[in-house]
Amino acid sequence: MNALTFNNVSELDFFYPQAISISQDEESAKALKQAETLEDKFLLLKKDIGVRLFNRLTYEQKVFIINVSNTINLGGFVDIDEIYNDIENLEYE
């Protein structure tokens, strides 16, 4: 079905993004972004999961967690619930 679309949305300035939800500690996120070496990443993982849990993991397990986590970095914070709702709506359409 044809939908009427508005391309020029400049008059809608007052709608422009309200605060996008920031729920992860920004300082921690910044530190993670700056962690370049494996050693840095190990330190950050230790901080995130706690010393006791960190010490129970093998080297391979630690490397695995570091490798699989944070593989997607878009630079901005987005409310993931909105995305899930959106995808769910798509599935029903």
Next chain:
Amino acid sequence: MNNASVPSVKREKVFLDTAFLASFSIFNHRDNQKARKLLAELILKYDLYTSPLCFYELWQVVKRYYDFSRGNYHMIRKLNRMLKFIYLKILFEEINFSFKQVINDLKSCTTQIIQSKFITIISLTDRDISPALDAIGRFDTKPGDAFHFSSINSQGIRSVVTGNKKDFGRMELNIIWF
């Protein structure tokens, strides 16, 4: 190589759903830190499984994530949703990405998971189709979740890690919330 960590007893199997995969894969995810911690705990206790269907859903999440963070504005999307809700066919134009445009992120998150020996990928087979239909009848669920349920069941998995209560809450599974 340190073999001290190799379990000598059979460990319980746990299925990782898309919401959980997304939580530790996406840097800016609000539950990222929590998901990393849970992943560490799970590795120590369980054998971890996921399915190709989860990757399909994860790729959708990644693309949508792009749409929301680098496409146009939240308010436009909210307005469109409201307009659709009241069946108004007047929609504001949304700037969306193609899957090809986000292929690098799809590859990076997928490759790390499928190459790992710590997460096993379940195969979907023709034997999962009828149980998926049954699951729709039993739980009034969506096709995607029904296929999750049938493939999980066929592997003898009884526990699921999920952050989305809508997906697995009504099914007869042990849920590990995060």
